[in-house]
Amino acid sequence: MSSTRAENSRFEALDLLATMVAVVQGDGALLYVNAMFETVAGLSRRSLMRSNLFDWFADGAQLRETLTAVLRNEIATGRFDGTMRRTPLAAHELLPVHVIVNQIEHGSDRVLVEMLEIEQQTRQDREERAIGQVQANKELIRNLAHEIKNPLGGIRGAAQLLAMDLVSKELTEYTNVIIHEADRLQALVDRLLAPHRRAQAVADVNIHEVCERVRSLVLAEYPQGLAVQRDYDTSIPDFRGDREQLIQAVLNIAQNAALALAERIAAGDAKLILRTRVARQVTIGKQRFRLALELHIEDNGPGVPEEIRDRIFYPLVSGREGGSGLGLTLAQTYVQQHQGMIECDSVPGRTVFRIVIPLP
The missing domain is CATH 1.10.287 (Helix Hairpins)
Known part of the structure; x- marks a missing residue:
């Protein structure tokens, strides 16, 4: 076994953590990154290890000072709040993090840097x-x-x-x-x-079959003025679940989006995106899952009204006149019966409902 592979094998347990971890030299060169760092960065481990950790921070000066102090044994551990870039050297998509810099061994020329998303808690x-x-x-x-x-x-x-x-x-x-x-x-x-x-009818479920069914139903109802785009990760495996419940959950969200898009449909520029991805080391309700499905239902509508944004999953709460206020409540119930969760991020012009379900 080469020295690099032997060194990497020492840190394999770090892949089990739900926080970003990197092993770096004093000049910021990355020697090892864990799976969560890969997930957040959207890059492979090999690509990440060709970059420099300082470049991932909006201001690398504090990281450099803390890292130097730990290497000189002036302190055993350094902590500070910083801002990471989701893409190195990019000025947008910033991620607030709490950074912990630790010695690995006394006298070693490398340190362990852990980055916790402040939004995670x-x-x-x-x-x-x-x-x-x-x-x-x-x-x-x-x-x-x-x-x-x-x-x-x-x-x-x-x-x-x-x-x-x-x-x-x-x-x-x-x-x-x-x-x-x-x-x-x-x-x-x-x-x-x-x-x-009704008891769940559990069987193997392919999430893309669910999405395609929802897509065909929405397009049948709105044949003009609405584009329903696919952005699928076809490598996502099947999982055990109730196909009809999941179709209903996704359909309820998509139909709500289509109703909110009424003006854009009339103008002919309404857009609905069904996006699937795999997430690693996901925590749902205090339980850790190695892999999870992420399904995003995104639209370019006016957004969820601010006055009900925190209550949209409550029963009988609706953002439109004549709505029953049950669609999102039922969707949340069906998803939680699959050990999953739903989140909503909404601003005018972009609303994303994110469904997360554990994978085997």
Whole structure:
């Protein structure tokens, strides 16, 4: 075994970490990077090791000073907050990180640099709140459905009996309204309870078959003015799941996007993108997964209204008049039944719903 391969084998356990880690020399030359660094940078390990760690920072001076102090044994560990570039030497796509510089061995000419995304903890807190929110929604919906269904059945039955005794056609129109509205509320309750009633039909699922099904349904509904683009990583493996649930989850998000794109569809420049990627060392609800599927549903619409941005997955919250506010709630429930999560990042002109599901 060559000395380089032997050296790299010492650090293979670093690939299990969910933070970016690099082994560097005093001049910033990269000797080793872990899998998470590859994922964030979007480059292979071989390509990364041809670059210099200082070039990945918007201001490399503080990293250089800390690294030098650790190598001189002035300090054993150095910490500071810095800003990384997602692409070396690029001024855009900056990533705030907390940097930890550690000695590897006393007197060694190399150090271990760990970079923790400052947003990562915020994201994990948000995921935990989302999981708790789904459980609270489930209990609320079950209790609410029980309280609604019993009197609703009585109201409908009483209206039917009353209609049988009425002679006036005008009066029977009122009882018909009562029966119709009772049926509408019953259908709403049934939709709320649907994800919790039916057992999952688990089988092998190909995410691109799911995306293609959603794409064909959306294009059938909007044949003009809307372009539905594909950006697939075809190497993503199949996984165990409920295909119909996932189709419904993605379709609910895509249909919401299409409705928000109404003005752009009329103008002929509406765009919806279905993008699939593989993520490594993903944490979902305090559980670590080596690999995960990332499905992005992106549109160029006006964005989610700011006043409901933090509540869009709550039941009965809708950003448009006449909306039931159930589409995203059901999508979140279906995804979480696959141990996954949904996030939304929205600004005017670009909204991205990100579905993450563990892979085998």
